[in-house]
Structure formats: structure tokens, C-alpha cells
Amino acid sequence: MRNLTSIQPGPHRNRTAKLTELARSFQEWNSASNVIARLTRRLNMTLSLEAQLTILAEEVAASVPFDALHYRHRVAHQDFVFSTGVGGPHKCEYRLSLEGHCYGTLTFHRRQKFSEEELAGLEMLISAVIFPVRNACQYIAIEQAALTDPLTGIGNKRALIEALNCTSALSTRHGAPWSLILCDLDHFKQINDNHGHVVGDHMLVRVAEVLEGAVRDSDQVYRFGGEEFAVILPHTTEEAGKQVAERLRKAVENIRVDGGETPLTVTISCGMARHLSDEQPDQWLARADEALYRAKRSGRNCTRIASGIA
Numbered sequence: 453m454r455n456l457t458s459i460q461p462g463p464h465r466n467r468t469a470k471l472t473e474l475a476r477s478f479q480e481w482n483s484a485s486n487v488i489a490r491l492t493r494r495l496n497m498t499l500s501l502e503a504q505l506t507i508l509a510e511e512v513a514a515s516v517p518f519d520a521l522h523y524r525h526r527v528a529h530q531d532f533v534f535s536t537g538v539g540g541p542h543k544c545e546y547r548l549s550l551e552g553h554c555y556g557t558l559t560f561h562r563r564q565k566f567s568e569e570e571l572a573g574l575e576m577l578i579s580a581v582i583f584p585v586r587n588a589c590q591y592i593a594i595e596q597a598a599l600t601d602p603l604t605g606i607g608n609k610r611a612l613i614e615a616l617n618c619t620s621a622l623s624t625r626h627g628a629p630w631s632l633i634l635c636d637l638d639h640f641k642q643i644n645d646n647h648g649h650v651v652g653d654h655m656l657v658r659v660a661e662v663l664e665g666a667v668r669d670s671d672q673v674y675r676f677g678g679e680e681f682a683v684i685l686p687h688t689t690e691e692a693g694k695q696v697a698e699r700l701r702k703a704v705e706n707i708r709v710d711g712g713e714t715p716l717t718v719t720i721s722c723g724m725a726r727h728l729s730d731e732q733p734d735q736w737l738a739r740a741d742e743a744l745y746r747a748k749r750s751g752r753n754c755t756r757i758a759s760g761i762a
């Protein structure tokens with residue numbers, strides 16, 4: 453912890469006056485009806501990029517009417533797009549740049565041309581939004597990093613647990629079938645021991661790619677342990693889930709990684725469990741894990757299905 457010795461208290465005789473001034477300026481700031489004060493006050497209350505852009509759109513519309521506002525930015529490897537209204541033929545575009553970094557592009561559209569005064573007003577409002585937008589973008593990136601496995605770039609255990617919580621609630625509420633597959637690489641230790649961790653890591657990256665490529669876009673793949681992966685399948689019955697698990701197993705069998713004289717291969721064992729009504733996420737995970745354990749005990753490179761009894 454840093455001790456800021458350079459900050460000295462002001463002279464005692466002035467302090468009461470300073471506190472009175474502070475109380476007055478806070479009240480002014482808090483109740484100010486001028487646009488910039490209100491805009492910054494509202495922006496300060498949220499780290500949600502969507503909420504900030506909504507606030508900006510509302511405050512701009514009061515001074516500079518527009519037909520459409522579009523914001524786009526690539527943040528944490530994903531495209532973030534915000535749009536309100538339908539465009540007109542005239543547009544003005546602003547790149548939100550700060551300290552050499554870009555935090556997105558804002559485009560306003562309108563049927564009538566923007567006047568010089570309106571453009572100047574827009575720029576004043578946009579300058580108030582740059583720091584909050586930078587903070588919101590950084591927050592998204594940090595949140596995303598906390599949910600991502602750095603080696604493979606797919607969701608990590610925390611992301612899986614969050615998804616299972618959400619999925620269990622949805623499944624129980626709507627009664628739609630959801631399935632969970634756990635996949636564990638077979639004898640992966642041998643790959644590390646015989647070829648080193650760099651090759652082992654490369655194999656894990658390939659497996660993640662192949663699993664992602666073998667499922668639908670609406671299915672989600674996670675790495676939730678060293679050599680363990682999980683796949684959540686929405687609207688998937690037990691029979692369909694079993695077919696997907698088999699497809700994943702065969703896709704992984706086809707992976708070839710450079711391992712010196714002969715290409716390296718790997719297999720996976722899979723445990724599949726469909727969500728049971730009212731089942732808690734940890735119970736669902738435990739049933740899939742028990743099925744995976746049986747697949748390992750059955751000789752590996754196979755799929756086993758969890759019993760329907762929690």
C-alpha cells in the first residue's frame with residue numbers, strides 16, 4: 453500500500469469555509485440541469501457500454517436531433533454493435549480515441565444536413581463520453597478475460613459454472629431438453645511426458661478447435677480442467693446428445709499433431725447427461741462426471757450416458 457505523504461492537510465482556519473464550499477458545489481453538480489453536467493453525472497453511474505450509449509443518445513437528441521446513431525467496436529475479440537433509429541442520407545462519424553487507443557466509432561445519421569453549430573455541439577457531448585466509454589470497454593475486456601481460458605481462448609471453468617446455472621434455470625422453467633457432455637483426453641500425461649508440455653499445449657489447442665468446429669454455433673465448448681472439456685447443448689435430447697458426443701469423439705480421433713517421426717494422435721472419453729427437471733447445476737455436472745468415469749473404466753475412447761436418476 454502506498455502512503456501519500458505529499459498530501460498535506462490545508463490550514464485549519466480555512467477548513468470550515470472549504471467544507472461549506474464543497475457542500476454547495478456538490479449540490480450544484482448533483483442538481484445541475486446543464487447538459488454536460490447531467491451527461492457526465494449519468495455516465496458516471498454505469499460501467500455498461502450499452503447503458504452509456506443509451507444515455508448519450510438521449511442527451512444528444514435533446515440538443516442535436518438525429519435519425520440514427522450507430523456505435524461499433526471490436527472489444528475482447530468480439531464485435532460490439534449498438535444501434536438506435538433508422539439512418540438518413542447525411543452522416544457524421546467520430547472515432548473515439550484516447551492515449552493512442554481507439555474505443556469505437558460513433559456515426560450519426562439524419563435526413564437533413566448537420567449545421568456547423570450542431571457539429572460543434574455534438575463534439576462537446578462526445579468529448580464528455582470518451583473517458584466513461586474507455587472505462588466500459590476496459591471493463592468488458594477484464595470481465596471477458598476472467599471467463600476465458602488463456603491457452604485455448606474458449607470459456608473456462610468459471611464461464612462453465614455461470615452457463616450451467618443459467619441453463620439449469622432455463623431448462624427447469626421451460627422444460628426444454630438440454631444436454632451436457634464432459635470430455636477428457638485419454639492418457640494425456642503420456643503426451644506431456646514423451647513430447648513435452650509445448651506439444652501437450654498444442655494438442656489441447658487443437659482439441660478445443662476441433663470440438664468447437666464439430667458443434668453448432670448455439671452450442672458452447674468450455675475447458676474446465678487441465679485436459680477436460682465440457683459442451684453445453686441447448687434443445688438437445690439424450691439421444692441427440694449421445695450422437696453429438698460420438699461425433700466429437702470421432703473428430704478428435706482424426707487430429708494429427710507434429711510429434712517428430714510420427715504424427716501424434718489422441719482420443720477422448722465422454723460422459724453425457726441430459727438436464728433433469730429441478731436438478732441443480734452441481735448435480736447435473738456430477739452425473740455427467742460419473743458417466744465420464746464409467747467411460748474411462750470401460751477402456752476409454754467411448755461415450756457413456758448418465759442415468760436419469762439424480
Ligand SMILES: Nc1nc2c(ncn2[C@@H]2O[C@H](COP(=O)(O)OP(=O)(O)OP(=O)(O)O)[C@@H](O)[C@H]2O)c(=O)[nH]1
Pocket residue numbers: 603636637638639640641642644648649650651652653656677678679748752
Ligand atoms: N501440456 C499441458 N498439460 C496439462 C495441462 N493441464 C493439465 N495437463 C496435464 O494433463 C495430464 C493429466 O493426466 P492424468 O490426470 O493422469 O490423465 P491422463 O493421463 O489423461 O489419463 P486418463 O484421464 O486416465 O486417461 C497431466 O500430465 C497434466 O500435467 C496444460 O495446460 N498443458
